[in-house]
Amino acid sequence: AQKVTQAQTEISVVEKEDVTLDCVYETRDTTYYLFWYKQPPSGELVFLIRRNSFDEQNEISGRYSWNFQKSTSSFNFTITASQVVDSAVYFCALSEAAAGNKLTFGGGTRVLVKP
Amino acid sequence: SAVISQKPSRDICQRGTSLTIQCQVDSQVTMMFWYRQQPGQSLTLIATANQGSEATYESGFVIDKFPISRPNLTFSTLTVSNLSPEDSSIYLCSVASPDRADTGELFFGEGSRLTVL
Numbered sequence: 001a002q003k004v005t006q007a008q009t010e011i012s013v014v015e016k017e018d019v020t021l022d023c024v025y026e027t028r029d030t031t032y033y034l035f036w037y038k039q040p041p042s043g044e045l046v047f048l049i050r051r052n053s054f055d056e057q058n059e060i061s062g063r064y065s066w067n068f069q070k071s072t073s074s075f076n077f078t079i080t081a082s083q084v085v086d087s088a089v090y091f092c093a094l095s096e097a098a099a100g101n102k103l104t105f106g107g108g109t110r111v112l113v114k115p
Numbered sequence: 116s117a118v119i120s121q122k123p124s125r126d127i128c129q130r131g132t133s134l135t136i137q138c139q140v141d142s143q144v145t146m147m148f149w150y151r152q153q154p155g156q157s158l159t160l161i162a163t164a165n166q167g168s169e170a171t172y173e174s175g176f177v178i179d180k181f182p183i184s185r186p187n188l189t190f191s192t193l194t195v196s197n198l199s200p201e202d203s204s205i206y207l208c209s210v211a212s213p214d215r216a217d218t219g220e221l222f223f224g225e226g227s228r229l230t231v232l
C-alpha cells in the first residue's frame with residue numbers, strides 16, 4: 001500500500017528565510033510518481049511538480065527546488081528566500097502505476113511566511 | 116491544462132438534507148475524481164467517475180451516501196446525502212492531465228465548501 005508522510009504540520013518563517021518541507025513515502029511499486037501541490041487560502045490546489053521514480057535529478061524552478069532521494073524514500077521541497085505569497089498548505093502526493101495512478105496525499109504542511 | 120468549474124463554491128445545509136455539487140470541465144476527459152478534504156486535513160479520494168459506467172468508490176465511501184453521476188465527458192455531479200455535521204468538508208473535483216493521464220497528475224477545481232448545521 002502506498003503512504004505519504006509529511007512530518008511537519010506547520011512551519012513559520014520570516015520573509016526571505018529559506019524553508020524546507022519534508023516528504024517521505026512508502027511504496028512497493030518500482031514505477032511511481034511523486035508530486036507537490038500548493039493550496040493557498042483560496043482553496044484550489046495548484047500543481048507544482050511531478051517526478052517519476054526513474055528520475056532522481058534534483059530540480060530547480062525559480063525559488064523552488066526539489067530533492068528526490070530514492071535511498072531514503074524522500075522528496076523534499078525547498079522554498080528559497082520565502083515571500084508572504086508563499087503562505088499556503090503544501091501537499092506531497094504519490095501515485096503508483098499498479099494502483100491505477102490514484103493520488104495518495106500526505107497530511108500537508110502549512111507554511112506561514114511573516115513579513 | 117484543464118479548467119474546472121465547481122458549483123456551489125460554498126453552501127450551508129441543514130442536517131438530514133442533501134447537497135449536489137456540479138463539476139464542469141472545459142475539455143473532454145475520461146476520468147474524473149472526487150476528493151474530500153475535512154477541516155485541517157489532507158485530501159481523501161471518494162470515488163472515480165467514468166463516463167458510461169458506475170463510479171468506483173474507495174474504501175469507506177458508499178454509493179448510497181455519495182451518489183455520483185457522469186452523463187458525459189465534461190460533466191459530473193457528486194451528491195452528499197443525509198447530511199450530518201461530520202460531512203462538513205471541502206469537496207474537490209479533479210481530472211487527469213490530458214497528456215499525462217498515466218502519471219496520476221491531476222488538475223483540481225476550486226472546491227465546494229460545505230458546512231452542515
